[in-house]
Amino acid sequence: xxxxxxxxxxxxxxxxxxxxxxxxxxxxxxxxxxxxxxxxxxxxxxxxxxxxxxxxxxxxxxxxxxxxxxxxxxxxxxxxxxxxxxxxxxxxxxxxxxxxxxxxxxxxxxxxxxxxxxxxxxxxxxxxxxxxxxxxxxxxxxxxxxxxxxxxxxxxxxxxxxxxxxxxxxxxxxxxxxxxxxxxxxxxxxxxxxxxxxxxxxxxxxxxxxxxxxxxxxxxxxxxxxxxxxxxxxxxxxxxxxxxxxxxxxxxxxxxxxxxxxxxxxxxxxxxxxxxxxxxxxxxxxxxxxxxxxxxxxxxxxxxxxxxxxxxxxxxxxxxxxxxxxxxxxxxxxxxxxxxxxxxxxxxxxxxxxxxxxxxxxxxxxxxxxxxxxxxxxxxxxxxxxxxxxxxxxxxxxxxxxxxxxxxxxxxxxxxxxxxxxxxxxxxxxxxxxxx
Numbered sequence: 001x002x003x004x005x006x007x008x009x010x011x012x013x014x015x016x017x018x019x020x021x022x023x024x025x026x027x028x029x030x031x032x033x034x035x036x037x038x039x040x041x042x043x044x045x046x047x048x049x050x051x052x053x054x055x056x057x058x059x060x061x062x063x064x065x066x067x068x069x070x071x072x073x074x075x076x077x078x079x080x081x082x083x084x085x086x087x088x089x090x091x092x093x094x095x096x097x098x099x100x101x102x103x104x105x106x107x108x109x110x111x112x113x114x115x116x117x118x119x120x121x122x123x124x125x126x127x128x129x130x131x132x133x134x135x136x137x138x139x140x141x142x143x144x145x146x147x148x149x150x151x152x153x154x155x156x157x158x159x160x161x162x163x164x165x166x167x168x169x170x171x172x173x174x175x176x177x178x179x180x181x182x183x184x185x186x187x188x189x190x191x192x193x194x195x196x197x198x199x200x201x202x203x204x205x206x207x208x209x210x211x212x213x214x215x216x217x218x219x220x221x222x223x224x225x226x227x228x229x230x231x232x233x234x235x236x237x238x239x240x241x242x243x244x245x246x247x248x249x250x251x252x253x254x255x256x257x258x259x260x261x262x263x264x265x266x267x268x269x270x271x272x273x274x275x276x277x278x279x280x281x282x283x284x285x286x287x288x289x290x291x292x293x294x295x296x297x298x299x300x301x302x303x304x305x306x307x308x309x310x311x312x313x314x315x316x317x318x319x320x321x322x323x324x325x326x327x328x329x330x331x332x333x334x335x336x337x338x339x340x341x342x343x344x345x346x347x348x349x350x351x352x353x354x355x356x357x358x359x360x361x362x363x364x365x366x367x368x369x370x371x372x373x374x375x376x377x378x379x380x381x382x383x384x385x386x387x388x389x390x391x392x393x394x395x396x397x398x399x400x401x402x403x404x405x406x407x408x409x410x411x412x413x414x415x416x417x418x419x420x421x422x423x424x425x426x427x428x429x430x431x432x433x434x435x436x
Contacts, residue, residue, distance in 0.1 A: 023341070026305055030345035031386060033298025035352040039360050040291035041380065042368045047284050050192045050265035054132045056227060059095065060261035061234065063087075063224040063241075066273040069252040075272030078220035079256060080245065081207065084124070087224075091240050093232035098126045100223040101206035103197070111160050112175040118156060120199035122206035128186075130227045131195060137168050138184030144202045151184035156198040191367055192263045217249035226258065234258045295388060297434065302338065302392035304427065335390065342389030346381060360367075 011232055051057060063083070065076050084097035103121040127133070128140035128151075135143075136154060139423050150172065154158065159166050160182075170182045180201060189196055206222075206330060207214065214221055228237065241256045259275075269278035353360075371377045 006278040016215040022119070022123060022305065024303055026341055027345050027348060029301045030298050030342060030392065031348035031352060032344055033294050034302075034349035034384060034388065035356070037291040037295045037384065038349060038353055038381070039356075040287050040294075042370075043364055043366070044284050044288055044291075045365055045376075046192055047266065047280060051194050052259050053190050053193065054261065056130065056132070057261045059228045059230065060130065061226045061228065061258040062264060063226060063256050065220065065245075065256050067253050067255070069253075070274070075270035075273055076220065077223060079222065080217045080220055080249075081210075081214040081222055082217060082248075083245070083256070084224045084226075087226060087241075087244070087246075091237060093228055093237045094226055096126045096130055096227040098124045098130050098225045098227075099203055100127075100195075101203055101221075104221055107199075108175050109160065109199075110176065111170075116159065118159070118198040119372045120197045120201065122203045123200045124203045126227075127200065130225060133186045133189065134144075136185050136187055137166065139182075143184040145183065146181065147202060148178055148180045148203060149183040150180040150199050150201050151186060152182060152199045153186055153197075154188050155187050157182075159198075192265075194261075217245055218252055220254065228258075234260070276339070282411070293434075295384065296391070299388055299392040300427075300429065302341070338392050339386070339389035342385045342392065345388070346385040350381070 015376045051060075054060060062077065065077050065079060066072075066073050081099065081101070084099045088094050088097045102124040104119055105121065106117045106119050109116055109118050125140070125144045128135075128143060138158075142150065152167075157164075157167050160172060161170065164170075167182050169186060171179050172182065173179050210221070213219055226237075228234065229328060238257050241258070244256055245252045245254045255273075263275070263279075265279075266281040266284065267275060267277055269276045323337070350370065350372070357368065357370065372381070
């Protein structure tokens with residue numbers, strides 16, 4: 001058995017080497033298809049993994065509100081400032097809440113004679129227990145031990161202090177008004193996180209500056225997150241939330257509800273107060289289909305090239321059959337050749353992706369990596385290679401192995417009508433898929 005496969009490999013390699021132009025065309029065509037599909041799958045995986053780094057993602061929710069205006073209900077992401085502590089105190093299913101005030105606000109940060117802008121938010125300390133933001137300096141318990149304190153990311157620490165180590169205790173001046181003490185440094189937040197910031201400071205600062213108007217339940221001015229206790233059904237909490245604001249502000253038309261962390265990035269489309277299931281997930285589905293179409297088109301190219309040169313392989317098939325090779329053995333040989341081409345194409349595709357990845361990242365505004373050391377990525381590449389090899393080599397192998405050895409060795413012209421019809425059909429299918 002081992003000798004047979006060794007013979008198949010030698011034959012396949014010699015055939016590829018003997019027909020360099022054909023081999024290059026086939027390998028490059030399939031490689032480009034695999035590379036294009038690979039880029040799309042990297043983008044899709046990044047989209048599907050948004051916020052998944054949070055260990056408590058199953059329990060994380062954003063509070064949104066439906067507000068009815070005449071015949072239409074609009075959906076907003078802002079909530080009243082007093083809502084979070086009231087929810088935690090009154091709703092048994094709520095484990096924790098966190099408010100983000102002034103989220104995305106740029107502040108002028110001055111360190112000595114250096115000044116720069118950085119975006120951040122004023123947050124409740126529960127942020128560090130609800131979300132997975134690991135500390136590299138300091139800890140969550142002492143992060144907001146004093147009022148004018150600031151926790152920054154590793155990149156922000158480098159932006160503020162260069163390559164200095166142990167930045168805890170250092171002072172920065174904010175908007176040329178107030179000095180803040182650095183009390184913690186966290187790891188850089190993953191790019192596929194909904195919650196992004198360069199710095200955070202105690203929510204109490206925001207409250208002290210805005211409480212004259214923020215304390216009323218009629219003002220929706222910040223973002224509220226909630227963490228449910230394990231095994232608590234969101235529907236049971238939503239029943240309580242429905243009239244939660246009206247009990248404090250009867251004139252309000254806001255109806256708050258929980259919005260799952262799984263949907264923050266992918267399913268953010270609402271119509272008349274109802275989540276449609278649409279959003280970026282639509283593009284994830286669309287581009288996934290396009291990736292498979294690209295691979296299939298590349299496989300069709302392989303099929304057409306293989307069947308178009310079938311007469312050049314006819315004598316080889318005839319001789320092998322006369323020497324005792326059965327159709328099954330010939331099918332295995334030609335499938336093996338297509339698998340070899342697919343493997344070489346995959347190697348070429350990885351090389352192409354490595355060279356073009358910076359440009360692709362610039363296009364999609366992400367920082368994707370090939371990550372072949374990741375078992376998921378490596379397995380996906382192997383699976384795609386096998387699928388391409390089997391699909392691309394299926395028809396040519398069965399077609400070539402069906403030749404009559406007597407007719408071939410007598411030099412009679414092979415009937416190519418069915419093959420020509422098949423090729424034309426594949427070309428039509430190829431163009432149809434490309435147009436679609």
